[in-house]
Amino acid sequence: MTGFRVADGGPVIPNFGHGSACLKNNGWFCPEWVREHWGDILQPALVQHIELTVIAVSIGFGIAFVLALVGFRFRLFNAPLGAFTDLLYAIPSIALFQLLVPFTGLTVTTIEVALVSYTLFVFYRNIVEGLRSVPDEVLESARGMGLTRRQTFWRVELPLAVPAILAGVRVATVSTISIATVAAFLLYYGLGGPIFDALAQPDIFRTELVAAGGLAILLALTADTLLALAQRSLTPWNRLG
Amino acid sequence: MLASLFVETFQFIGDNASLLLQKAAETAELAFTALGISILLALPLGLWLGHRHRGLFLTLGISSVGRALPSVAIIGFLIAWLGVGFWSNTIALVVLGIPPILTNTYFAVEGVDRDVVEAARGMGLTEVQILARVELPLGLPFVLAGIRISAVFVIATATIAGLFGGGGLGDIMANQAAYGLAGVLAAALCVSALALLTAGVLALARDAAFHKMAPSA
Amino acid sequence: MPTEAAELVFDEATKVYPGRDGAAVDHLSLTVPAGEICVLVGPSGGGKTTALKLVNRLIPLTSGDIRIDGRSILDLDVTELRRSIGYVIQQVGLFPHVTVEANIGTVPKLLGRPRSWIKARSAELLALVGLDPSYAKRFPAQLSGGERQRVGLARALAANPALMLMDEPFGAIDPIVRTRLQDEFLRLQHELRKTVVFVTHDVDEAIKVGDRIAILREGGRLAQYDTPKQILEHPVDEFVADFVGRDRALKALSLRTLGDLELSPAIEVDGLLQLPAETSQRDALAMLVAERSEAVLVVGAGGSPLGVATREDLLK
Numbered sequence: 083m084t085g086f087r088v089a090d091g092g093p094v095i096p097n098f099g100h101g102s103a104c105l106k107n108n109g110w111f112c113p114e115w116v117r118e119h120w121g122d123i124l125q126p127a128l129v130q131h132i133e134l135t136v137i138a139v140s141i142g143f144g145i146a147f148v149l150a151l152v153g154f155r156f157r158l159f160n161a162p163l164g165a166f167t168d169l170l171y172a173i174p175s176i177a178l179f180q181l182l183v184p185f186t187g188l189t190v191t192t193i194e195v196a197l198v199s200y201t202l203f204v205f206y207r208n209i210v211e212g213l214r215s216v217p218d219e220v221l222e223s224a225r226g227m228g229l230t231r232r233q234t235f236w237r238v239e240l241p242l243a244v245p246a247i248l249a250g251v252r253v254a255t256v257s258t259i260s261i262a263t264v265a266a267f268l269l270y271y272g273l274g275g276p277i278f279d280a281l282a283q284p285d286i287f288r289t290e291l292v293a294a295g296g297l298a299i300l301l302a303l304t305a306d307t308l309l310a311l312a313q314r315s316l317t318p319w320n321r322l323g
Numbered sequence: 324m325l326a327s328l329f330v331e332t333f334q335f336i337g338d339n340a341s342l343l344l345q346k347a348a349e350t351a352e353l354a355f356t357a358l359g360i361s362i363l364l365a366l367p368l369g370l371w372l373g374h375r376h377r378g379l380f381l382t383l384g385i386s387s388v389g390r391a392l393p394s395v396a397i398i399g400f401l402i403a404w405l406g407v408g409f410w411s412n413t414i415a416l417v418v419l420g421i422p423p424i425l426t427n428t429y430f431a432v433e434g435v436d437r438d439v440v441e442a443a444r445g446m447g448l449t450e451v452q453i454l455a456r457v458e459l460p461l462g463l464p465f466v467l468a469g470i471r472i473s474a475v476f477v478i479a480t481a482t483i484a485g486l487f488g489g490g491g492l493g494d495i496m497a498n499q500a501a502y503g504l505a506g507v508l509a510a511a512l513c514v515s516a517l518a519l520l521t522a523g524v525l526a527l528a529r530d531a532a533f534h535k536m537a538p539s540a
Numbered sequence: 541m542p543t544e545a546a547e548l549v550f551d552e553a554t555k556v557y558p559g560r561d562g563a564a565v566d567h568l569s570l571t572v573p574a575g576e577i578c579v580l581v582g583p584s585g586g587g588k589t590t591a592l593k594l595v596n597r598l599i600p601l602t603s604g605d606i607r608i609d610g611r612s613i614l615d616l617d618v619t620e621l622r623r624s625i626g627y628v629i630q631q632v633g634l635f636p637h638v639t640v641e642a643n644i645g646t647v648p649k650l651l652g653r654p655r656s657w658i659k660a661r662s663a664e665l666l667a668l669v670g671l672d673p674s675y676a677k678r679f680p681a682q683l684s685g686g687e688r689q690r691v692g693l694a695r696a697l698a699a700n701p702a703l704m705l706m707d708e709p710f711g712a713i714d715p716i717v718r719t720r721l722q723d724e725f726l727r728l729q730h731e732l733r734k735t736v737v738f739v740t741h742d743v744d745e746a747i748k749v750g751d752r753i754a755i756l757r758e759g760g761r762l763a764q765y766d767t768p769k770q771i772l773e774h775p776v777d778e779f780v781a782d783f784v785g786r787d788r789a790l791k792a793l794s795l796r797t798l799g800d801l802e803l804s805p806a807i808e809v810d811g812l813l814q815l816p817a818e819t820s821q822r823d824a825l826a827m828l829v830a831e832r833s834e835a836v837l838v839v840g841a842g843g844s845p846l847g848v849a850t851r852e853d854l855l856k
Contacts, residue, residue, distance in 0.1 A: 174515075176482060176493065184504070219633035225598065227696075228625075228650065241638075256391040288403055291403050
């Protein structure tokens with residue numbers, strides 16, 4: 083395993099320490115190991131991972147929303163803001179994590195900052211495009227009827243931008259879950275921790291890998307499905323006609 | 324502090340140009356091999372399904388699942404199965420690279436104006452001829468867009484392979500101990516450059532395709 | 541429904557766009573009496589839509605004034621002004637994300653009406669525009685073009701405005717439905733008697749719908765402002781005559797019915813074509829030509845013969 087930086091603070095799982103036949107043979111999935119280490123390895127990792135994702139997506143959305151409002155309202159700022167978020171996204175995650183360490187240390191904050199900056203790219207584009215996609219005649223009739231600028235925004239433009247925004251939340255969530263697993267090369271946190279740990283063993287610890295990796299995949303798929311359902315239920319007008 | 328880092332990074336590039344180029348070539352080899360295989364697998368399938376107007380759910384399913392799969396997990400599984408090496412990384416990247424190509428190709432072909440297709444059929448073109456001479460040319464811009472999306476994603480993910488002995492620019496990025504932070508950033512810049520270059524070439528190809536379609540535009 | 545329709549006055553209203561030669565609307569002066577439909581018609585570039593949008597200040601005046609019931613639009617708060625005017629545009633612009641009922645209730649809700657009031661008013665208006673009450677809970681995407689236009693009309697009427705502005709409202713509808721909508725709109729206007737400014741590029745629609753027609757020529761200048769009959773029979777110049785078409789005499793016939801004629805006594809009526817008294821003279825003449833007949837028997841309600849009209853009578 084060249085070039086692999088073993089993360090600090092992770093528990094070293096002794097291979098085959100339990101003596102069960104499955105573990106002795108490094109089986110792909112030994113239920114007894116999973117059961118035994120659910121509480122001290124898998125579940126905390128899962129919880130941390132969910133925590134990372136939720137925080138990153140929420141903060142990222144908040145920041146992007148403000149930026150998008152500016153970019154939408156003041157056309158001049160749109161191109162530079164778009165370019166800025168593009169640039170953030172273009173930095174490979176491995177590099178960005180390391181770049182932040184001198185500023186925020188080898189902490190969870192570093193991971194969060196990086197994750198947030200990746201979500202900005204997805205959110206900014208989606209929110210601005212969503213707001214822009216409102217048909218002209220809807221805006222004209224709103225104005226002609228006497229809705230103020232602010233009322234038009236909150237009651238017409240924003241609701242109609244919701245499908246695009248939700249699509250953005252979906253993509254951002256799923257990609258955050260993925261990038262968060264990479265973070266473990268820096269710091270043992272989230273599901274990436276057990277995954278990297280398992281891969282670092284001289285004989286790759288399959289059960290741990292499958293368990294943690296499987297959880298990551300399940301988490302991502304579940305989030306994707308739930309958000310897709312939310313998208314459908316929040317936009318009843320899109321399902322008809 | 325950032326300023327000095329900036330300077331150091333460019334110094335690194337200057338001092339280690341050949342190393343970076345070699346590593347970039349490694350990453351490119353990995354990424355483009357995977358991309359090539361993805362195209363070989365996804366393109367025909369997308370073309371066929373789109374032409375037959377079948378398999379929408381399958382395509383959407385593969386698309387959303389594929390987008391959701393955490394890359395580290397996939398790479399990890401393949402390394403555990405096949406051991407560290409070129410092919411485990413490649414197969415992982417293929418798995419991750421197929422969905423955008425499949426989706427875009429499907430919708431590109433499926434979305435061609437049905438009247439045009441019917442006219443072609445009425446004129447006596449075989450199904451394969453319709454696909455090759457009508458649907459694919461008309462859908463080409465969108466197909467190329469899908470390949471571009473996949474390419475950028477695969478290049479970026481190929482660097483993660485460096486964490487697992489995949490070599491290439493990821494190797495440098497994962498090795499701050501050996502190359503310093505400046506080296507890491509230099510490698511990152513090269514990755515971005517590679518991705519931008521590839522995207523640019525494909526964008527040009529897409530524009531060329533557009534021009535063939537509507538020469539007056 | 542008692543309404544106080546407003547009188548609308550254009551007083552040398554002018555709109556000039558900076559950097560462009562000539563005015564979009566050039567010193568337009570006319571008075572629309574309360575309760576009448578004034579149709580603005582003219583070639584493209586004639587400024588009719590611009591003139592319309594000056595009234596609700598979607599486009600600001602360069603000079604001159606527009607007064608509603610004596611009050612200048614410049615003295616009123618622009619948002620309040622717009623909420624007191626019913627505005628209907630060609631593509632309707634219904635809000636796709638809310639129901640028909642919510643669309644109709646947009647302005648009343650802004651004015652603070654409770655939900656129950658809006659629900660009742662919405663049902664009332666749907667009936668008025670000829671839509672089933674079940675439409676209230678539907679979404680715009682589920683409606684046809686004609687249905688959407690009706691909802692747009694209902695929405696504009698919701699707050700019982702004294703003035704309605706309509707910009708080519710039936711332009712995007714197919715001809716058969718358009719005729720029906722025009723007829724229903726006229727029926728509605730007969731009941732409601734609102735002041736309406738109606739923009740169209742279709743001369744026939746203008747003649748059918750308007751109490752008075754204002755023809756704007758290129759450069760936004762008023763060519764003639766008069767009743768349809770007057771314009772057809774006495775066009776003020778070459779431009780107007782050309783605009784209403786060489787067939788203006790025939791068009792004039794469409795304004796009158798068989799019942800308006802002095803009929804000859806009904807003797808020797810065997811085999812004669814029978815037409816109701818409400819038939820327009822133009823349609824009657826067309827049928828006589830088609831049948832190669834000389835005369836038609838005019839019948840009243842219930843089929844009672846009223847008299848005979850000959851081809852000469854129609855051509856007089």
